[in-house]
Amino acid sequence: MDIETITAAVGGLKYVKNTFSYLHTKTIDSESKKKVEEALEKFGDIQNALYSLREENFSIQTKNEELRKKLSTYENWEEKISSYELTESPGGAIAYYFKDDPQHYACPSCANNKHELHILPNGDCIGQSACPGCKTPFTIS
Ligand SMILES: [Zn+2]
DSSP states (O other): OOHHHHHHHHHHHHHHHHHHHHHHHSOOOHHHHHHHHHHHHHHHHHHHHHHHHHHHHHHHHHHHHHHHHHHHHHHHHHHHHTTEEEEEOTTSOEEEEESSSSOOEEOHHHHHHHOOOOEEOOOSTTSEEEOTTTOOEEEOO
């Protein structure tokens, strides 16, 4: 049930409730008045249930939107990481190697744990460098 349907139901219920409230103000026999009061009480219960449904629906829609975004990020990630392969660099580091140009390596920890690609610098004169994301040392070249 979408939010417009719930809002329409609340509006329709409000109209019926107002009609019964109007009838209640009119001079009617006590038995009818009691029935109208019972009906008004039931309308109140239904109205509260609809308000709860509307809140729950809003909450579900918000969660759904979050999950759609996560799924989209995941789908984009699969495409990105497919351009890399886990391999051993000339310096002995295990890292993701970019299969196209420009050639580079990316940190496997950041890729696997955070779905982030951090390019590993070639390093200093002895080939030592650190991931810009997690600071893990690597010997690429
Ligand atoms: Zn890293």
